[in-house]
Amino acid sequence: MDSYLLDPLAALGRAAFAVCRTVGGVALFALDALSHLVRPPFYGRLFWRAFVEIAWFSLPVVALTAVFTGMVLALQSYTGFARFNAQSAIASVVVISLTRELGPVLAALMVSGRIGASFAAEIGTMRVTDQIDALSTLSTNPMKYLVTPRLLAAVIALPLLVLVADILGVMGGWLIGTYKLGFVSAAYLHSTFDVLQVQDVVSGLVKAAVFGFVIALMGTWCGYTSKGGAQGVGGATTTAVVASSILILALDYVLTEAFFAR
Amino acid sequence: MRDMADPATRPAARPAVGAVPKIRMRGVRKAFGAKQVLDGVDLDVAAGHSMVVLGGSGSGKSVTIKCILGMIEPDAGLIEIDGKDVLRMSRGEREALGDRIGMLFQNGALFDSLPVWENVCFKLLAQNRISRTQARDKAAEVLAQVGLDGSVGDLSPAELSGGMQKRVALARAIAAQPDIIFFDEPTTGLDPIMGAVIDGLIVDCVKRLGATAISITHDMASARRIGDDAAMLYRGKIVWTGPAGTLGHTGNAMVDQFANGEREGPIRMELRR
Ligand SMILES: Nc1ncnc2c1ncn2[C@@H]1O[C@H](COP(=O)(O)OP(=O)(O)OP(=O)(O)O)[C@@H](O)[C@H]1O
Ligand SMILES: [Mg+2]
Numbered sequence: 001m002d003s004y005l006l007d008p009l010a011a012l013g014r015a016a017f018a019v020c021r022t023v024g025g026v027a028l029f030a031l032d033a034l035s036h037l038v039r040p041p042f043y044g045r046l047f048w049r050a051f052v053e054i055a056w057f058s059l060p061v062v063a064l065t066a067v068f069t070g071m072v073l074a075l076q077s078y079t080g081f082a083r084f085n086a087q088s089a090i091a092s093v094v095v096i097s098l099t100r101e102l103g104p105v106l107a108a109l110m111v112s113g114r115i116g117a118s119f120a121a122e123i124g125t126m127r128v129t130d131q132i133d134a135l136s137t138l139s140t141n142p143m144k145y146l147v148t149p150r151l152l153a154a155v156i157a158l159p160l161l162v163l164v165a166d167i168l169g170v171m172g173g174w175l176i177g178t179y180k181l182g183f184v185s186a187a188y189l190h191s192t193f194d195v196l197q198v199q200d201v202v203s204g205l206v207k208a209a210v211f212g213f214v215i216a217l218m219g220t221w222c223g224y225t226s227k228g229g230a231q232g233v234g235g236a237t238t239t240a241v242v243a244s245s246i247l248i249l250a251l252d253y254v255l256t257e258a259f260f261a262r
Numbered sequence: 263m264r265d266m267a268d269p270a271t272r273p274a275a276r277p278a279v280g281a282v283p284k285i286r287m288r289g290v291r292k293a294f295g296a297k298q299v300l301d302g303v304d305l306d307v308a309a310g311h312s313m314v315v316l317g318g319s320g321s322g323k324s325v326t327i328k329c330i331l332g333m334i335e336p337d338a339g340l341i342e343i344d345g346k347d348v349l350r351m352s353r354g355e356r357e358a359l360g361d362r363i364g365m366l367f368q369n370g371a372l373f374d375s376l377p378v379w380e381n382v383c384f385k386l387l388a389q390n391r392i393s394r395t396q397a398r399d400k401a402a403e404v405l406a407q408v409g410l411d412g413s414v415g416d417l418s419p420a421e422l423s424g425g426m427q428k429r430v431a432l433a434r435a436i437a438a439q440p441d442i443i444f445f446d447e448p449t450t451g452l453d454p455i456m457g458a459v460i461d462g463l464i465v466d467c468v469k470r471l472g473a474t475a476i477s478i479t480h481d482m483a484s485a486r487r488i489g490d491d492a493a494m495l496y497r498g499k500i501v502w503t504g505p506a507g508t509l510g511h512t513g514n515a516m517v518d519q520f521a522n523g524e525r526e527g528p529i530r531m532e533l534r535r
Binding site for chain 2: 130133134138139141
């Protein structure tokens with residue numbers, strides 16, 4: 001009889017325990033990876049390869065996302081603000097929402113789909129084919145070789161991508177503003193830079209660095225701990241993308257709160 | 263022969279040549295879930311000797327090797343290399359030990375993101391013992407030892423046949439001239455002549471480098487060629503050790519059945535009827 005009452009509790013306890021274990025595991029994994037940042041040897045070549053993969057090859061996706069987002073923002077805010085005769089606010093709405101929120105979040109979500117998934121798949125395949133074990137028999141620390149360069153590359157690449165996204169997004173808004181909504185180009189740009197503050201851009205770039213860390217961490221961790229052949233690697237890839245997307249949105253709230261809530 | 267199934271004879275299993283055996287396992291146990299794979303493995307490998315481990319498929323041979331290498335942590339037991347407990351080593355000690363060890367994985371485990379030559383010289387490059395330009399020549403030299411043309415060096419592992427991958431993996435395992443070498447089924451998937459060549463290479467490594475080797479094989483001819491000693495793993499325990507030359511007529515019914523591939527005997531394969 002008791003067991004009917006206790007079963008849900010036990011299940012809850014087990015779930016909570018599993019969550020704690022996972023969080024602890026990820027934290028230890030991250031600390032281990034970070035500790036290799038200051039301990040030679042350093043793998044510059046691998047860092048560069050990961051950096052190019054993230055920054056350069058994500059550029060088209062991120063650029064398109066940013067341009068269209070800027071265009072849509074301008075259109076939508078026009079419809080909204082026209083009711084209050086406040087069309088002049090459009091430029092500021094576009095630039096503020098892009099730099100503070102949409103630039104970092106959308107770029108990070110796009111990159112997590114590309115990079116988080118590919119990290120998880122590549123490292124996961126290495127795990128299930130014994131390549132990670134092989135590294136450790138070849139005088140190479142697998143964390144140092146596989147994880148640390150990718151983490152560092154993502155943390156540096158994401159802010160750069162977001163900077164590009166900010167500029168292109170504003171350009172998208174400007175395009176719609178001048179060619180479709182009838183703004184004078186100089187006036188639009190003037191009101192854009194009038195409201196923009198350094199803090200808006202910097203907060204966005206800090207968010208981007210954090211998101212980059214999260215994407216690379218979830219990708220590498222899911223791959224590193226995957227087991228069970230092709231199916232396991234597939235699962236790891238899915239988990240990496242889902243987990244990093246959710247974490248990006250949750251951390252976005254936390255960071256916004258930290259930067260702007262007074 | 264020394265029948266290890268008899269507990270009375272077990273402690274004197276292999277009177278090592280020197281005082282301390284190179285590798286010593288005592289009571290090593292490992293379970294995956296409910297499945298007890300290793301159930302108290304005792305094994306001594308003398309320095310400079312070549313030990314062949316026999317056993318049915320799935321009997322835990324690869325797990326045994328991975329336990330020695332620290333890739334799988336045993337649930338209980340003692341593993342010593344040169345008299346030092348590997349399970350209690352610091353990170354630095356373990357890395358230093360790893361520098362002296364070579365391993366051929368059963369499935370090759372080649373790095374598919376790197377060309378063959380970089381795979382072969384990976385350890386030498388990691389230890390900064392050669393430059394990248396020297397590595398190409400060195401790779402060609404080691405590849406020649408395993409019967410592969412130097413031009414293979416520029417291919418990616420995915421472009422090789424299974425047997426070629428195995429030989430590249432073997433080249434990678436021996437390129438840094440390790441002190442202790444593990445071969446997990448070195449000749450599986452090779453034609454008989456190439457198998458004999460590889461056996462010769464392994465013997466050569468052990469004799470010339472003075473290395474200590476543990477090999478896993480299902481091929482009895484190969485076992486007799488490469489092994490000084492042999493051990494048989496059955497139901498999670500080492501049930502017999504003895505000279506590899508006697509395989510097939512050891513007097514131990516289990517080993518003889520295994521070595522001669524007979525269906526009838528003390529070993530029962532767990533087949534469903
Ligand atoms: N990582 C693992 N997780 C769960 N079970 C495992 C794992 N590795 C090995 N096993 C199990 O341990 C047993 C022994 O495996 P092992 O790979 O050592 O066999 P083996 O003796 O090398 O066989 P073969 O000659 O076929 O290579 C198998 O039943 C296998 O299912
Ligand atoms: Mg095996």
